[in-house]
Structures are given as structure tokens and as C-alpha cells.
Amino acid sequence: MPTRVHEFDWPDRVVIGTIGLPGARTFYLQVRSGKQLVSIALEKQQSAQLAEKIDDILDQLRTVKGNPFSVPTSTPVELVDNEQLETVQEHFRTGAMSLGWDPTTAQVVIEAYPITDADVDDNHDSHDSDSGHETEMLLVRMPVGTARAFAKRTHEIVSAGRPACPLCGYPVDADGHICATPED
Numbered sequence: 001m002p003t004r005v006h007e008f009d010w011p012d013r014v015v016i017g018t019i020g021l022p023g024a025r026t027f028y029l030q031v032r033s034g035k036q037l038v039s040i041a042l043e044k045q046q047s048a049q050l051a052e053k054i055d056d057i058l059d060q061l062r063t064v065k066g067n068p069f070s071v072p073t074s075t076p077v078e079l080v081d082n083e084q085l086e087t088v089q090e091h092f093r094t095g096a097m098s099l100g101w102d103p104t105t106a107q108v109v110i111e112a113y114p115i116t117d118a119d120v121d122d123n124h125d126s127h128d129s130d131s132g133h134e135t136e137m138l139l140v141r142m143p144v145g146t147a148r149a150f151a152k153r154t155h156e157i158v159s160a161g162r163p164a165c166p167l168c169g170y171p172v173d174a175d176g177h178i179c180a181t182p183e184d
Contacts, residue, residue: 003135006031006038006091010107014142016047016154017085022161023173029094029112030085031140037086040112040138042094044158051154053099054108054147061101061144069106071144079149092136108147112138 008014013032018025027047030039042050061071095115102109114136142150162171168179 003137005137005139006036007139008033008036008038009105009141011140011142011146013081013086014140014146014150015081015083015085016051016150016157018157019085019088023171025161027157028085028088028090029110029138030088031138032086037089038091038138039085039088040092040094040114041090042097042112044161046094046097047154048158050097050099050110051151051158054151057099057101057108058144058148058151069103069144072148075149075152076145079145081149081153091138102141105141107141107143110138110140110142 008031011031011033013030015030016027017030018027020026025044027042027044028039029042029047029050030037032038058071061067061069062073092114094112096113098111100109100111101107162173164170165172165177165179170177170179
């Protein structure tokens with residue numbers, strides 16, 4: 001089956017947002033261009049790592065001698081997006097992701113693929129390519145300023161969750177916490 005690619009070049013909006021209360025939030029990567037809107041679910045850790053790696057790419061680009069790209073060190077004010085997610089209709093839950101840099105367009109490139117049966121259950125050989133299910137992927141290309149704004153917002157969204165226990169590092173729920181500190 002051919003892969004359906006949800007492709008966004010120079011999107012109007014690309015953000016990480018959540019639905020739900022801390023401890024029970026679902027994270028979404030949402031991209032809009034005109035009337036085309038795609039929302040994919042992902043894990044908190046995937047969101048955090050994506051933001052960290054985008055910052056790493058942008059910071060590395062700033063250190064390249066003779067770099068022709070104007071990479072901002074902070075989020076341009078005009079690109080700050082603190083709005084809620086738009087109507088969410090989940091297209092898929094993210095499994096593998098890749099991140100890169102396209103020097104021909106000066107854009108950060110994100111590719112996201114759905115969780116496969118093999119990801120869900122590694123104990124079974126499920127390489128059935130003729131299952132009749134359409135495969136999908138998300139391809140987003142965003143300029144450096146938008147990428148910096150995306151990373152900043154994502155860091156803020158991730159850190160807005162439950163506080164971490166100072167002893168064990170695990171999240172503390174509102175109704176209490178059993179600390180999982182290592183035994184002496």
C-alpha cells in the first residue's frame with residue numbers, strides 16, 4: 001500500500017500541545033497550513049527530545065563559520081504561539097521520528113511515522129505489508145525562527161506537567177507519591 005504523506009512546507013502553525021490534566025495528558029504535534037490540519041499523538045519524552053534536538057541543530061548552525069543562515073538565539077517575538085490546540089482529530093500515534101536540516105531551503109525537517117504492530121508487540125513477527133491498511137507519515141519543513149519558537153513552546157509544555165520528586169525524580173501526583181528511592 002502506498003504511504004499517505006501529510007506534507008507541510010512553510011506551515012502557518014506547528015506546535016506541541018496537550019489535552020488533559022498533568023499526569024493524564026496526551027501530547028499532540030499539530031500542524032496547519034491553510035485549511036489543512038493534522039494532529040498526531042506522541043509521548044511526553046518524544047516531545048521533549050524533539051525540542052532538545054531542534055535546539056541542538058539550531059545551536060550547531062550558529063557555530064558554523066561563514067554560515068549564511070540567520071539562526072536566532074531566542075524565539076522571535078512575532079513567532080510566539082501560546083494558543084491552545086485547534087480541534088484535534090488524531091491521525092495516528094507516533095512511533096519513529098527523524099529530524100534533519102535542509103540547507104537548500106534553510107529549514108528544519110521533521111518526519112513522523114505511526115507506531116507499527118512490531119512496535120507494539122516485539123514478540124510477534126508482524127511484517128504483513130498486505131494488511132490493507134494505508135500507511136501514513138507526517139513531513140514538516142519549518143524555517144529556523146519557527147523551529148526556535150516550536151522548541152521553546154515545547155519545553156514549556158513539557159515542564160508544565162507534574163513536579164518531579166527531589167529524591168527519586170519520578171513525577172509526584174496530586175494525591176501523593178510513594179518514593180522509589182534506591183535502598184542503601
